[in-house]
Amino acid sequence: MTSPDSGVPRLVIAAPSSGSGKTTVATGLMAALAGRGLAVSPHKVGPDYIDPGYHALATGRVGRNLDAYLCGPELVAPLFLHGARGCDIAVVEGVMGLYDGAAGEGELASTAQVAKLLRAPVVLVVDASSQSRSVAALVHGFVSWDPEVRIGGVILNKVASDRHEVLLREAVDSVGVPVLGVLRRAAPVDVPSRHLGLVPVAERGSDAVEAVAAMGAQVAAGCDLEALVGLARAAGPLPGGSAPWTPGPVPTLPHARMRSRGGTPIPSRPGKKSPQRVAIAGGPAFTFSYAEHTELLAAAGAEVVTFDPLRDEELPEGTQGLVIGGGFPEVYAAELSANEGLRKSVAELALSGAPVAAECAGLLYLCRELDGLPMCGVLDASARMSERLTLGYRDAVAVSDSALAGAGTRLRGHEFHRTVVEPGAGAAPAWGMRAPERRVEGFVERGVHASYLHTHWAAEPGVARRFVERCRTS
Template sequence: MVAAPSSGQGKTTVATGLMAALRSAGHEVSGHKVGPDYIDPGYHALATGRPGRNLDPHLVGEERVAPLLLHGAEGADVAVIEGVMGLHDGRLGTDGFASSAHVATVTRTPVVLVMDVAGQSRSVAAVALGMAAYAPEVHVAGVVLNRVGSARNTAEIERSLERAGLPVVGALPRDDRLATPSRHLGLVPVAERDDPARLIAHLGERVARHLDLDALLSIARAAPDLDAAPWRPGREVVAVGAFGQRRPVVAMAGGRAFTFRYAETEELLTAAGCAVVTFDPLTDTALPPDTRGIYLGGGFPEVYAADLAANRALLHDVRAAVSRGIPTVAECAGLLYLSASLDGAEMAGVLPTEAAMTDRLTLRYPVATAAADSLVTRAGERVTGHEFHRTLTSPMAGATPAWHIDGEATGFASPTCHAAYLHVHWAGHPGLAQRFADAVHAATPHVTAAPPAARPPDPGDGGQVRDPLRHHGDRETGPGLIDFAVNVYDGGRPEWLERALRRSLERVADYPDPAPARAALAERHGRRRGEVLPTAGAAEAFTLVARLRAWRRPVVVHPQFTEPHVALEQAGHHVTSVLCRPEHGFGLDPADVPEDADLVVIGNPTNPTGVLHPAELVHGLRRAWRLVVVDEAFMDAVPDEKESLVRERLAGVAVIRSLTKHWSIPGVRAGHVVAEPEVIRALAALQPPWSVSTTAVDAMVATCSAAAAAEGRDRARALARWRGHLEEGLGRRGFDVVASAAPFVLARLGEGAHPMLRAHGIAVRRADTFPGLGGDWVRVAARPADRTRRLFAALDAVGPAARTATP
């Protein structure tokens, strides 16, 4: 055993290096660790090429320690045990129970002390002698000096130890390259290191050079035989299932975020007739095929929260599996992964709790009592375990707790799911493994939902849509095509706007100042300047909103302009989509919006349906904990801006406007947000300096003038006429048309109409890239009558085929 007077002396460095050095010398080595720690055994496994094992009397019972040592060391020439804390430090109040000395005693293992001697000389011998004499049943057989300095001081220490009867079996010089990085819960796990093999190799080389391996092997050979039989998982659990039957799959989380689990857990499940298959929640998009059980162990999901949240496909699959009753055990990190959110990043959402990092370390070694019958426990059953975390979860109202610990109810338990912070070593409580395996055998295999069907090829987009949420109307146009795909007003720009744009070029040598735009926009909307923020188009506004808070459950009402959805996903959020359905005229049913949504984005009028939601409906979406974002990009096209909220001072409501379409300036990114002053201040704090160009500022000022108001009303009336002509003609030809208040209409022309129209020189906007719509829908921009007649002529030419394809 490699032990020490205290933590921080270099036990892990020496023990791991010794394992690597002995293996390099041709020995088969097994690595073991006193205590519950998962991280050090990971380094041991890399050094030995065998699973790292834990020896913990508290977790498994004193009587199982020696059998587990023999099990782990089977076939090895030498076993190296790394101690925990100081040699005699154990569970508080128990006279050293579960200490390194306790394990050394029950396994009859000689001890080598590692001592950091930096800044010391003869006092090292006094400490070592005291450690050796404190408990005569513990055989301290030698000392390794760590971080030695000058040869003269090292010789002084060695002489003093020889006088104390303690041989020095090695002296490691200081080497900063041997430092192992740590963070909030100790060392960084080996699975997260960039090049752990190189570190292990260096440790092995240093130990081989500076420690007496022959002397250490002689100490190991002097250990007496143990009168115990090796632990056997097959004696602890009963195999379920008939001979030759296909083993049910238990999906066990692994990878960089889930590194904490005991090797015996997998061995017990395998002995019980299960097939354990590891999956990585960071990279795998689905659970393993035929999964019938899920085991989510410990790790560092808080370090990888954003990456875990970004893997939406797997989160959905896990949520579906657990929700439909696939037996699931989740310990600590697993509990966080099944929660609604972790530090604001959306997790699987299976458990009604939110988790967050805190400054407080929870470290305890308790006896826990099962609160109720559950997947793996029976009410009143007592187990030993450990907790080690810096996160906390919010109360799970109405849920059955997993455990009672020190009078506190903790965790979550049901007949199919058991989740808690408590880590339990199943070798010490094999009944838990048996019950889990029994449930796995009885479960129906989980079937991962099929991905959405591939979209039809689009001749206007190179034959395919690579990312539907990023597909915009400008991708549909091209040489020789009449443009009904882009929503830009088809009438040119007024002269006063042209002059303003040209004048802006005279000041492009200066950095832009958005203040005039803010003042003009505030006056136009009847708001205070502190309630308006000019932005580089609506797209920047959506990006700022996405970064505004750690949204727990952001909702986007679809079909909708997809930019808000994309911005939220780019910010690391998982988006909940609420669909407005064609059978209800694409109107929103407020009851479909989840009550716990803290962000709701809705278009008004909506792109691509053109539906204008009543202002009262939007009012009804407000909650004290929620921000409602209303995208009024096409409100300029609504006569008198009916149903707009831009002039209302409503708590929890932000309105986003864009000038690009109504004023035919999509190349000038000009938009703005109108909201409460505190929301505007928070958004402004996230906005990059000078993001709004001088040209955009001048465009905003110009379009707030009296001349612009008159011209804007004229444009709205013109659009209404064009749209009416378009709707009437489509309806007369038998196509379904959604009643629109926007400068476009959504029409159901049938599958195949989109490419057929392109073949006749007409570009319309495919609608199957909007969530909730299929390939039979297209969006058609309102255009002057002469152009619309050419659309009708093309429809008449392909109409029979299109109408035949219409469901």
């Protein structure tokens, strides 16, 4: 294991564009390295919740996001080091094309920016299925575009034949960039997609396990793992002054109280006051959450328990606060609607004034109905599927005082959905969007804060502290 002071060995897996095979290669590399006995730290550039699930399956560690827009460039290295504690090597999967970032913001939130912030070498995954010698021009362009981005090698993906491989290698050699792997098409590696991207791990069960194993086997057979590890070790130290991010004073056992219901127990901070019990929705319908949120809640004094709205018929006993993150309630609308006991339990908690934080899927679940099926009825609003994809970063300010933030608090977030809620905002909206368009959105009612906006609480740790304090006083 390598200490943060000397620099965690690390690689960034990037591509010229989406669809080139980044997830297959990054997940497969994580699995292959873990299979060799290395402790692998998995990371994903951007706000994506789904890829980290596959990363976690490959490594046995929590997949973590590195988002320079949501958290700010200054937190990228600290969050990276937090996730990489005790690891031998870190693999960072990029987002979109290498130089693609937040719209209209230059390099902000791009894979290239994160690679520079981490001083990490980049491995470029190239979809070579429809080219031969032209790959040299493509690689040369990406290598020369930004001299601060170090592209240490190329992995050629979707190669058709031995002859095709020879032509591609000759072309890339002329650019002076080493070919670190060649992968052929392999059906078992394909991961099914639907309206918002890949199907999450939690919904696929053994199929996901088999897919990740196939990715690992393909990368192990087609890539030079020794050269990739050597490149990662050549990353060198992180920028001066970088220290791991910390959520706060979370204790270790046996002093922490541990409770669970349908999920993983989280340690809570001991003290004279009993911890506030916060329930977090999980299971196949609610798979979108950042690990740091749970860590921040625990550090603020919460006893965090998870539950599955598809299975559990009531909230965990003694719940004082509720967090319902993102996911796919539209896929499980019938099952969620049929669980009347839990819908009633959620409504009773919300009506009592207890703090409830709901993002995107959570917003839909709190509505009166979703695609005509009864939901919790906490909000006098109706939700339905839409043909239109709403996607992008948002610059927002809290309009109303809530359990999450005081009015005027500014946060950056991300929207990603194909649903519509009518009306889109309540009498006390949650957020006022500053960019890219000005509008109000979401609902603040009693202790409820419900919105489409996904936020990363590491950017404003006061969110978790405020939420837990409201649990204590409501």
